[in-house]
Amino acid sequence: MLTECNGSEVGYAAERLRRMVAGSRIAWWGDRLPVTLSVGGTVVSLGDTEESMVLRAESALQQSTANGGNRVAINNR
Numbered sequence: 001m002l003t004e005c006n007g008s009e010v011g012y013a014a015e016r017l018r019r020m021v022a023g024s025r026i027a028w029w030g031d032r033l034p035v036t037l038s039v040g041g042t043v044v045s046l047g048d049t050e051e052s053m054v055l056r057a058e059s060a061l062q063q064s065t066a067n068g069g070n071r072v073a074i075n076n077r
Helices: 007-022 050-066
Strands: 025-028 031-034 039-042 072-075
Touching: 007 039, 007 072, 039 050, 050 072
Parallel strands: 039 072
Antiparallel strands: 025 031
16 A cells, blocks of 8 residues: 555556566475566545445456556556
8 A cells, every 4th residue: 555646656666566576586396486466556536435446456456467467557547
């Protein structure tokens, strides 16, 4: 959760996190496996409820994975 950020700032922070994760590897039985991260986010709008924000963030995450994963999607609505 980020405070005092607009949609582009949320996207920038999420993209930085995604790149950090993509640069790491997990050791598994002697192998080093690549890691990816799909992110879905949203910004708060006047009149939002917790449920409406979660639904928009989940929708953005579904969009991120539907577009191939290892992506960031932000729902600015």
